[in-house]
Amino acid sequence: MADVAKVAGFSAQTVSRVLRKPEGSAPHVREKVLEAVRATKYVQNLAASNLASNRSMTIAAVIPVISASIFAETVQGLSNILIPAGYQIIIGHTDYQEDREEALVRSLLGRRPDAFFFIGTRHTKATKEMLVQAGIPVVESWDWVQKPIDQLVGFSNRRSITEMVAYLKRAGYQRPAFVGSIREGDDRAESRVKGYLDGMKEHLPSEQPRTLVVDDLPYKMSSGRELLRLAREQYPTCDAMMFSSDLFASGALLACQALGLSVPGDLAITGFGDYEIARELKPALTTINVPSVQIGEEAARIILLRLNAIRSGTPETRVKAKKVKLSYQLMVREST
Amino acid sequence: MADVAKVAGFSAQTVSRVLRKPEGSAPHVREKVLEAVRATKYVQNLAASNLASNRSMTIAAVIPVISASIFAETVQGLSNILIPAGYQIIIGHTDYQEDREEALVRSLLGRRPDAFFFIGTRHTKATKEMLVQAGIPVVESWDWVQKPIDQLVGFSNRRSITEMVAYLKRAGYQRPAFVGSIREGDDRAESRVKGYLDGMKEHLPSEQPRTLVVDDLPYKMSSGRELLRLAREQYPTCDAMMFSSDLFASGALLACQALGLSVPGDLAITGFGDYEIARELKPALTTINVPSVQIGEEAARIILLRLNAIRSGTPETRVKAKKVKLSYQLMVREST
DNA sequence: CTGTTAGCGCGTTCAC
DNA sequence: GTGAACGCGCTAACAG
Numbered sequence: 001m002a003d004v005a006k007v008a009g010f011s012a013q014t015v016s017r018v019l020r021k022p023e024g025s026a027p028h029v030r031e032k033v034l035e036a037v038r039a040t041k042y043v044q045n046l047a048a049s050n051l052a053s054n055r056s057m058t059i060a061a062v063i064p065v066i067s068a069s070i071f072a073e074t075v076q077g078l079s080n081i082l083i084p085a086g087y088q089i090i091i092g093h094t095d096y097q098e099d100r101e102e103a104l105v106r107s108l109l110g111r112r113p114d115a116f117f118f119i120g121t122r123h124t125k126a127t128k129e130m131l132v133q134a135g136i137p138v139v140e141s142w143d144w145v146q147k148p149i150d151q152l153v154g155f156s157n158r159r160s161i162t163e164m165v166a167y168l169k170r171a172g173y174q175r176p177a178f179v180g181s182i183r184e185g186d187d188r189a190e191s192r193v194k195g196y197l198d199g200m201k202e203h204l205p206s207e208q209p210r211t212l213v214v215d216d217l218p219y220k221m222s223s224g225r226e227l228l229r230l231a232r233e234q235y236p237t238c239d240a241m242m243f244s245s246d247l248f249a250s251g252a253l254l255a256c257q258a259l260g261l262s263v264p265g266d267l268a269i270t271g272f273g274d275y276e277i278a279r280e281l282k283p284a285l286t287t288i289n290v291p292s293v294q295i296g297e298e299a300a301r302i303i304l305l306r307l308n309a310i311r312s313g314t315p316e317t318r319v320k321a322k323k324v325k326l327s328y329q330l331m332v333r334e335s336t
Numbered sequence: 337m338a339d340v341a342k343v344a345g346f347s348a349q350t351v352s353r354v355l356r357k358p359e360g361s362a363p364h365v366r367e368k369v370l371e372a373v374r375a376t377k378y379v380q381n382l383a384a385s386n387l388a389s390n391r392s393m394t395i396a397a398v399i400p401v402i403s404a405s406i407f408a409e410t411v412q413g414l415s416n417i418l419i420p421a422g423y424q425i426i427i428g429h430t431d432y433q434e435d436r437e438e439a440l441v442r443s444l445l446g447r448r449p450d451a452f453f454f455i456g457t458r459h460t461k462a463t464k465e466m467l468v469q470a471g472i473p474v475v476e477s478w479d480w481v482q483k484p485i486d487q488l489v490g491f492s493n494r495r496s497i498t499e500m501v502a503y504l505k506r507a508g509y510q511r512p513a514f515v516g517s518i519r520e521g522d523d524r525a526e527s528r529v530k531g532y533l534d535g536m537k538e539h540l541p542s543e544q545p546r547t548l549v550v551d552d553l554p555y556k557m558s559s560g561r562e563l564l565r566l567a568r569e570q571y572p573t574c575d576a577m578m579f580s581s582d583l584f585a586s587g588a589l590l591a592c593q594a595l596g597l598s599v600p601g602d603l604a605i606t607g608f609g610d611y612e613i614a615r616e617l618k619p620a621l622t623t624i625n626v627p628s629v630q631i632g633e634e635a636a637r638i639i640l641l642r643l644n645a646i647r648s649g650t651p652e653t654r655v656k657a658k659k660v661k662l663s664y665q666l667m668v669r670e671s672t
Numbered sequence: 673c674t675g676t677t678a679g680c681g682c683g684t685t686c687a688c
Numbered sequence: 689g690t691g692a693a694c695g696c697g698c699t700a701a702c703a704g
Contacts, residue, residue: 001681001682002681010690010691011690011691011692012681012682012691013683013684013690013691013692014689014690014691016682016683017683017689017690020683024689025689025690026689026690029689029690041465041466041469043442043445043446043466043470044446044681044682045387045446045448045680045681045682046446046447046448046682047383047384047386047387047392047447047448047680047681047682048383048387048680048681048682048683048696049681049682049683050383050682050696051381051383051384051387051680051681051682051683051695051696051697051698052681052682052683052684052695052696053682053683053684053696054683054696056383066402066408066411066412067405067408067409067412069403069405072402072403072408073403075402076402076403088426088443088447090424090426091427106379107424109379110379110380110381110382111382111383111424112381112382112383129377130377130379133377134379220612221612221613221616222612222615222616225616250616251616254616254617254618257618258618276556276557276558277557277613279558280557280558280561280586280587280590281590282590282593282594337697337698338697346674346675347674347675347676348675348697348698348699349674349675349676349698349699350673350674350675352698352699353673353674353699356699360673361673361674362673362674365673365674380697380698381696381697381698382698383696383697383698384680384696384697384698384699385697385698385699386680386698387679387680387681387682387696387697387698387699388679388680388697388698388699388700389680389698389699389700390680390699390700
């Protein structure tokens with residue numbers, strides 16, 4: 001920066017100012033400085049900037065897995081808002097393991113992010129403590145809990161499935177089963193199981209609930225085929241299968257075709273997530289649409305609001321939002 | 337760190353050493369220090385560490401889009417090797433736009449990553465200059481070029497499609513078309529078009545090549561349906577459609593079923609990428625398997641090798657690997 | 673194997 | 689609107 005200053009004919013302070021707040025300097029100064037930056041191919045060292053300013057202009061995003069496209073959509077939503085605002089997002093993934101999350105948060109904290117974003121609401125005690133002590137905004141998302149660490153942008157996984165049961169009942173199904181491979185630690189998927197049980201109690205109280213939940217099948221379409229096989233074995237009289245994800249539902253649907261089972265004639269199938277494949281398959285899949293992009297965008301807005309408030313010294317209570325509830329949507333299609 | 341040192345009864349330097357290289361200190365010292373770290377809930381400030389050591393322990397990964405699961409697999413491969421080695425990966429995405437890539441690289445450079453990884457081999461002149469000047473290892477990937485910026489881990493998109501044409505010819509197809517929606521800037525997909533033209537010239541020289549390449553359809557299954565419609569209109573006598581991606585091929589395959597077209601009876605279909613859906617559909621999709629995870633792992637190994645060499649002062653020439661060529665695989669299935 | 677000294681490259685503060 | 693002094697929290701280099 002000193003070199004740039006020398007070339008421009010000003011002090012390093014002026015270079016720093018122009019770089020951070022161009023409109024704060026006189027136009028001719030600004031021009032000269034920016035010219036010198038180009039001439040010297042100067043790239044600011046953000047580590048030094050971070051150290052001196054105590055702000056890193058990064059937001060930490062903690063997600064279960066990167067490769068799930070639906071979570072990628074949420075990250076996309078975050079980016080849509082945060083990148084234009086000058087923030088970088090640093091992503092970490094936990095593979096649904098709380099202890100990995102704890103290690104990850106510890107390591108991310110070392111970079112002094114200005115805020116944290118989580119997909120999920122379940123964390124170890126130590127994780128929560130670290131976050132509280134860091135004293136930065138934390139937004140959790142993708143589910144609905146009573147007491148978030150700080151702020152929450154979510155929807156009720158549980159109620160969405162209860163609603164699906166209600167719909168199936170109305171559509172004439174009497175013996176729906178809930179089927180899925182649920183990683184231990186995936187509390188959102190576990191909420192969906194509860195939602196199923198709620199729904200059965202409320203809408204089909206005469207029926208014994210049918211659940212088949214394993215934890216050792218990978219998150220792939222082919223697991224849907226395997227789950228279908230297991231579920232038909234265990235619940236031969238079941239007339240509708242509610243899968244914990246569209247991915248499993250899609251695999252099961254294709255397997256039904258291979259087996260010569262008619263959907264929804266012989267068996268109705270539902271999913272969760274409203275992935276693109278749900279719309280494209282024949283029959284198209286009845287499922288639950290999740291506001292994945294919107295969650296990210298809303299979380300980003302909350303983060304920016306909080307950060308601006310902190311910078312300008314606004315009292316916390318003025319901006320600390322309540323929890324934000326977004327709405328899922330039941331997508332009724334041909335598979336039921 | 338001074339506080340931790342006081343609690344432990346040692347100097348800050350010793351705390352620093354224990355944190356970075358635990359085996360470098362006497363066991364009783366190590367114990368005391370780590371105990372003090374826990375007691376004070378100390379979290380190291382990596383920005384300061386970075387500044388002082390001139391190493392950030394981060395690797396920048398530049399990819400076209402996060403949400404494409406096949407790229408996520410490559411990032412997974414990177415993680416598999418780099419995370420255990422103590423590195424963090426910082427991801428940026430370009431949406432296939434060279435100018436966005438340039439801005440992204442500039443911004444990432446500000447964090448002083450220890451190395452760069454790219455999916456893709458096409459960059460602006462300014463981008464290349466910045467990277468060369470940064471003087472850090474750069475690994476490009478996912479395609480095959482003569483002169484990479486630094487190192488390359490890839491395969492020939494072009495030759496893979498040529499091989500597919502050869503296979504189709506052997507299988508009895510005479511009038512294959514190449515169909516896709518290709519974002520401007522997606523040089524790998526553009527290589528595939530060239531591979532198709534090579535293949536036609538070499539294996540079906542009597543036929544006029546049939547290409548339908550648009551640039552305005554989104555990267556979604558539903559675009560496959562649209563591409564199928566356009567291609568049938570333009571090339572009614574075509575007997576095999578080679579799609580630029582499994583996603584389009586899948587959409588087209590499902591659309592064929594809806595239209596009552598038999599695959600491969602009336603029309604053969606091939607894809608690219610070997611996504612899971614390619615295996616699961618009926619008929620299963622003939623496609624090209626890309627070593628996506630392996631690319632990431634191999635790139636990570638090269639990066640570690642280079643970084644260790646730099647640290648230990650080994651001369652560049654000793655470790656600077658040649659380009660690494662990985663092999664794709666033609667997956668012949670039922671759709672041809 | 674441990675401690676001391678100096679400085680990494682910036683931004684904040686205050687003076688002008 | 690611009691410049692000088694100082695320090696952010698850590699590690700490299702050296703001494704012991």
